[in-house]
Structure formats: C-alpha cells, structure tokens
Amino acid sequence: MMITGDQPASAVSVEARDLVKRFGEFTAVDGVSFSAARGEILGFLGPNGAGKSTIIRILCGLLRPTSGKATVAGFDVAAKPEIVRQHIGYMSQKFSLYNDLQVIENLRFFAGLYSVPRNLVDSRIRAALAMAGLAGHERDLTRTLAGGWKQRLALGCAVLHRPAILFLDEPTSGVDPISRRLFWDLIHDMAASGVTVFVSTHYMDEAEYCNRLALINRGRIVASGAPTELKRHLSKGALLLAKCEPLGPALELLRYHPDVLEAAVFGNALHLTVRDAGAAIAALPQFLAEHSIRCTGLREISPTLEDVFVELTGGRVRDAEVRPE
C-alpha cells in the first residue's frame, strides 16, 4: 500500500506558533508551538480534555485559534482554510462517515468532495477498499461494519485525494488490539511514502510508534521529543517497582519518605522515583515492615512514557482530570 503525498518541496509541512484557543473562560489550548517535517509521525499524548483534539481541529481549519498562527502545507490555516483542506485528510475522534450509506457510497461521496480526477476514482476506491480489507463488502451498509473496519474505511475516505498531511484524532479508540496493530501498519506505510501524520492518542503503546511525541496536559506541551529521548528525561533518579500489601497505605507512607521523589500506582504495584536505587532497595523493605506492610518485591525498572508523564504532570494519562472537549 503506497500513498504518496504531492506536497511542496519544503521540509516543514506543519508549523504552529503560540496557538491559543479559549472557549469562554476555559483555555483549551494555551500557547502551543511545534513543527513537523515531511514524512514524520507526530504523536499528541495526553489525557482526555488536555487539548489534543482542539489543536488538531485548529490545524484542519475547523476551529479558529483565539491567537497564534498555524501553517499547514505552506498556507496559513486561518486565512486560507479551503486551500489547506485540499492538502489534508482528517479523521475525527468520533466516527463520522455516513452510517446510512453503503461502503462504496461513502467512498464515492468523499471522492467527489475531494474532486478526485474522474479517471482515478475507480483505482483510488479500489485501493481504499483493499487497504480497509473491505473488498467484497462494497454494498454493505456502513452501520453494519465492526469498529476496526469502520476505522479503516474512515482512513480510506480521508486519503482518497492523496493528502500530504493526515490528521488522526484518536483513530483507534474503541477498536480491538489486532485492528489497532493493522491500523498502525497503515500509518507507517503512509509516513514512509512521505505523508506527514499527526496522531492523538491516550494509549501509551501507540505513542511508542511515533517518531516524535508531544506530551500535552491542560492545553500545554509539557515535553516533546522522540519516545526514547523522553524516557531519558526521567533524569532525576532511578525508577523502582515495588510490590506491597496493602497497596494504599504503602503509597501514603512512601510518598512522604525522604528517599522517594515520586510515588504512583501502576496496576497492582507502585512505581517509585528515587535518588539512589541501591540505597532505596536496601532501606525501604525495613521501613515498610516497621509499618506492618509486606513488601514482596522491589527492583529497578526502565521508565515507560507513562512514568515520564507522571513525573512531568503529577497525574496519569488515563485518569487525569476529565473535561469534555
């Protein structure tokens, strides 16, 4: 599956400077700047309500920024939204194809809206069907498709005009793991052919697939860089995994222990950021035992993106304060 973007020679395909978006009193995006190069996969990682969708909508010209400037494919989005729209594909967070249309009718409709040249329509639609794995299901009503197929059909519709830049707003939410994997293969194929891809997600494993990540919290980019770079960010000390019984009181105690910089629950264990791994491993079991807490395991681990996020924001990606976008 090769999808090639016909875009200007410029290496920077998207640039945002000091973007601010307010909805009344609420500041959804609070001074965000970034740029993305051609063929790059840029991920926006953050909890619901962090402002990821708002940023993507501004870049697609669906929302006007309160202040700041965004350039997409070389055009100012606020000034020339229609030209920008010819160069982008967009998949919104909520599935937004027509459920009462057949698969083929949706594809034809979007091919028409994107003014795909007449002689290319059939081959493009065939390619999209193959990509989505929907060949033979052309006449199915879209409403009857399972989540993964719907998602891939939406992607197929969004790239019928071979856009240079693709914006995917939580494209895999509510989709089974195998479909997610398939979907990411498609995204990588597209990036390899020169398409710049923006993806927002709150799945940590997906974030690892991106070339570059921007961690977003409360409308701000709190850190950005390649996933491996970001993990190195956790430079204040080492990360320990502690298995304790009971977990709640252990967390409360360790939070105020002088050796522990940061403590958070991960699954059925605790992640502790400490200054010195060796000293902490030696001291903590004794300390916990004195407070009648059983410690069944304590070892050093390598940090995940979630750990980075916790350290930078003091909150988890999944259950940070939720605010409707």
Added chain:
Amino acid sequence: MSGNRLIAMARKELIQIRRDPRSLLIALLMPIMQLLLLGYGISLDAKHIPVYAYDQEGSQDSQALLKRFQASEYFNLVTTVDNYPQLADAIDSDRCKLGIVIPFDFSERLRDTGTTAVQAIVDGTDDNTANLAMGYARAVISGFSGEFQRDWLARQGLPVGGGGPPVSVDTRVWFNEDLESRNFFIPGIVALVMALVGALLTSLTVAREWERGTMEQLISTPVTPKEVMFGKLIPYFAIGMLDALLCLVMGVWWFEVPFRGTLFSLFTTTALFLIVVLGVGFMISVGIRSQLGASQIALLVTLLPTSLLSGYAFPIDQMPAPVRAITYLVYSRYYVTILKAIFLKGVGIRALSGPVFALSVYAVAVGWFAMRAFRKTLDQ
C-alpha cells in the same frame, strides 16, 4: 462552485432521503394525508341541516310550508314535536340546528289579513351554519309566501303580474359557479402542504449532520458552503415539484376542483415558492443543530402563519387592519393568491405580477441569507 462536489452532495442527500423512512413519509404521505384530511374536514357548505318542526296548527297551509322545508336540499325535516320543551331539548342535545314553530292561527291570519309569521329558532353556537340556516329558511318561507300570494290573487281574479318583486337581482357567480367551498379551499391547502413539507424536510438536513457527527468530516473537506447548500436543496426541490404535481392530480381528479390555468404558470410560481420555503427550512436547520428542535421550529414558523394568515381559509379582507398588515409578511399569502387565481380564474403570470413580484423578492432575500447562514466551522 464545482460540479463534481455539487453532484456528490446531491446524490448523497438523495440516497439518505431514500433510506430515511421519516423523510419519505413527510415527502410522499404527508401531502396526501393533508389534502384528504383538510379537503374533507373543512367545509363551509351547509346541506341537510336537521330541522324540528312544532306545528301548532296542523292545517293544510302549515303542512304545505313544512313540505317545502322537506323538499329543500339544505334542510332535513327530522320530525315534528308537540311542545316547546321538546323543541328546546332537541336543540340542546344537538339533534337539530333549526326549529320551526308554526302558530295555531297561521292559516287563519294568512287568509284574513294576508300576513302572518312563523318562528324560527336557530342554534347560534356555530355562527356560520346559523347564518346559512337563517338565510335558507328565509328563502324557503319567501318562496312559500310568493306562491301563496299568486294563488290568492288568482283566486280573487286579479292579474298575477310578474309573479315576483318589482326589482330582483339576477346573480351570476364567477370562478366558483356552484359556490363550493371546496373549490375555494383546495388551492389554499396545496399552498399549506407545500409550505409545510418543504420547510419540514429541509429543516432536518443540516441538523442531521450535526446530530450524527458527520458534519465534522464534511467540513474538513474542500466542499464550499454554497455547494453544501445547493447540493442539499436540489433533491428537496425535486421532491417539492413532485408534491406539487401530486397535489394537482389529487385536487383535480379526486376533489374535482377546476384547474383553469396552465401547468407552466403553476410550476413556475411553485418553483419560486419552493425557493423561499426550502431556504427558510435550510436556515432553521443551520441555526438549530438538532433534528427535533429544527423540525418543531419549522412547524411553528410555517404552519401557524400559513394556516392563519395566508388567506387559505380565513379571508384576509375580513381581518382587522393591523392583522391584515402582518399578512403581507407571510410569504404563503402570495402563493395562496396565485394558486387560487391559477386554479379557479385560469389567469396567467401577467395578471399575477403583484404576488409573483413579492414572492421573487422573498426568494432573493431568503436565498441571500441562506447562503450566508452556513459556515464551515465548529465554532458556535
């Protein structure tokens, strides 16, 4: 505007209408239902008005008078009663609308003095029927007295003369010769149907996209607001024209209303009216992002003014001046005027230049606003 995108929009909209039972019902069944309901439901003709008689005399003369009531197609002489309470009871319980009381000295006074009176008691709760009943009763009775007078003169050996009053009006009704109220109503009902169906259908079209979340995808494409509007309205325009044809066929073949105008004038003026109606529906749909809300507003702004102030049933000339002034704002009134003229008078567009001009002004204004109403943004 790009032909590709326009065709894509229109085709998609048509497919959606075809698959949406609610739209199909409004488009095809509602016009038929409305024409049938209103066509049969509203009638200002009073025929076979039930009459009770209280004949105190029971003479040959009084019987002759009652026979005339019986013979009239406007009355149905149900029965005779023997006292006032029975008559009052019949009116109270709605068994009759008119009571005729013939006094015990009816024929005696008639023969002695040449004048006499009968009492007619009318149920005035429905003033229209009451008026008609009184008018018809007067006609029946004056027919009876005319004949009695002629008989009397003949018996006296006097010349009978012309047999009627010295001056009489020879009435000739134009356009609705039989004064069938249905002929007056049906063209108006057609206007009501067109106004309602047009606005109701289009009121759903943009709201549906917001409600189902498809709008976000739609506006992320290069389609322009004008293409969205025209693409969406083209199928509804076609449906509107089809409904007009349906109404015409039902009106002429089912209700046997005369159609004296030309199809050309009917369809050009209908096209003009549809532009206004669809534009109004589209603006409502853009403004209110839920289908339920939009359809209710559409009902409110089309049904009320059109049924009350368009003159389809309630003559505008009889309204008080301030209300009459308001009717000039109701675009349906021009179409009602046009339809009545085309159906009954058979006049062409030229004779209708006034209302056609008014509708054109509306079409341009509504079109202008509608084109600016829809913006491709998620900002409220």
